[in-house]
Amino acid sequence: MATDDLVEYKVDRFAVLTGPEGALELYRSDRGELILWAYSSQGKLVVSCGDGQPYVRASAEDLGKFARNLNETLLVALDAWHPDGARYPAPDVSELDPLGYVGVPDETISAGVVWVPTRPVRQGDQLVAAELHCREPGRPLLLAYSSLEALVNGCGPYQAAAAIHVDRLDDVASQAGACGVALNVSLTEDSRHTAPVRDWSRHTLFDVD
Structure with missing residues (x-):
């Protein structure tokens, strides 16, 4: 979905995947689409990516501003099963x-x-x-x-x-x-x-x- 569609969800802040250094994780699909992974709750993120996954809290407005600063369309995979699963070890x-x-x-x-x-x-x-x-x-x-x-x-x-x-x-x-x-x-x-x-x-x- 497009970032503008996120405002329809009654969520103050989404859990958005980042890398270990804190930068947002962007994916390129087989069709060349630029994709950002986001979850409407931390529980859904943990189920998909494990409890060691780095993430940041961001509002729909925050993500919209980020998308508008890009030179191409950004799509959001919301509450979707992540194909790479749990990639980061759970914190001890x-x-x-x-x-x-x-x-x-x-x-x-x-x-x-x-x-x-x-x-x-x-x-x-x-x-x-x-x-x-x-x-x-x-x-x-x-x-x-x-x-x-x-x-x-x-x-x-x-x-x-x-x-x-x-x-x-x-x-x-x-x-x-x-x-x-x-x-x-x-x-x-x-x-x-x-x-x-x-x-x-x-x-x-x-x-x-």
Whole structure:
């Protein structure tokens, strides 16, 4: 599709493939067409390209401006299966320093807020229990998501969550007993809740504003 057609989709920012250095990835089809790969959610990008794929967030307007600066027509492959699949290794989040991913360009992070998976939260709660996840035994991680949409894409629709300020993320990870923080991780199906959680048992508590 043409970049102008993206405005019809109710998506604030698309996940657009880049190379490791950050430049947009452009493909040339067998028919000589110039193609840009974009996804309406991070979850769809991970399914197609794996969770090690570099990408950038861009609005339909951003992509339109980019296309108009080219000397030829640019087409967008939206939410399409990538023929090369997962080309980049998944990041080893167990080796990342806390806050290692924070700073990814995203409007919610720039506003200073991220979402973290929790046990169910009731109105008026002053303490919330964080849910930690392990990719290897003995190294629990606190997951953080750049937007509520990213959390749903990564954890599924039944995940309870709380919004916290970015500058508190390191302290929350320490209070919860996490070895580090991973941003926008897509959990496997067997790691996601399959129904609303009704257990309010509290462990690894942190205070909320």
